[in-house]
Amino acid sequence: MPLAKLYLTDLRTRMRGLKTLGEGAMQQLGDNDWHTALAEEGNSAAVLVQHLSGNMHSRWAALRSGYREGQDGESAGRNRDAEFEERTLSAPELWTLWNAGWAAFLDAIDHLSPADLMRPLTIRGEAHTVLEACQRQVAHYSGHVYQLILLTKTLRGTGWQTLSVARGQSAAFNAAMFSKEERQKPT
Template sequence: MGHAEPENELGLLYLQDALARMQGVRELGEAALRQLLPEHWHATLTEGENSVAILVQHLSGNMHSRWEHLLEADGESGSRDRDAEFKDAGLTPEQLWNCWNAGWEVFLGVLTRLQPADLTRSLTIRGEMHTVLEAIQRQVAHYSGHVYQLVFLARHWLGADWQTLSIARGQSREFNRQMEERRRR
């Protein structure tokens, strides 16, 4: 068996990394969502701003629109009502979880199926040409930004009850020690 072409190896590494990073972003968001009380989902810092519910609605709508028919149609599906995503639909936390999961399943499912050769294929998003690689990068930044907004809101609403999703303040040395210990095993 011969060696894979360098660009295929690089493309495969990129796809694997994008998938792993976006799975991590999903897990980060879920760790924040699991901490919310029912009243936190729809709360906003000021009138007219996004709530956690609105962020979930928007992420799911975008994921369905951009990824359900990748390469077959414009990345802005005709059935999408983007403006409605930014109006609180009054969904229950359970309905919002279903919305969240459905969107991520579409997006991550497509990332799982893409092949290195797909990265240079062309597609359109709102009539603008992109390669698949550019579309992935666009969404990695977009989805990460909204998930971090969601984390910020969850942390704000929970206050002192917030359970950190990262290394706790003042615990960096201990974390590094534990990582070194694991590496030695």
């Protein structure tokens, strides 16, 4: 498989996995948790969702049906500062924002071709290749999703349901994975 095609396949898989991780955390939030920050200048889950959605729409909505030269990854109507203001959105409204933002991003990357990766794309007038813009967003979105996980884990305390291998369970997990691998080998 050519490298560019492999990259796009991996990007699509990993970003959908990141979305799933974020959803696993958000499903554990109580109604009163959405607007709770861990520090005075910290972001609540609601603010993180607002910002991610705003960024995804700004950067990727114009590319939902495929690459178009001349697009800037900062839409003229975006009010980034407002994304960081605590509003009184309900959990269903925040889920709607989350899903709409991810839909814009995932639709855009699903429409990218290997040839698009070397094409130009600007973000706030700064030149990137599409590949660089994708990598920029992988780092950005991962950072915020892991903030969301840390925030939720802290708020849930002992009620937190792990989204990965549970503490003390690595050996059992690895044994199960190796056993599964052995069962899948051709005989």
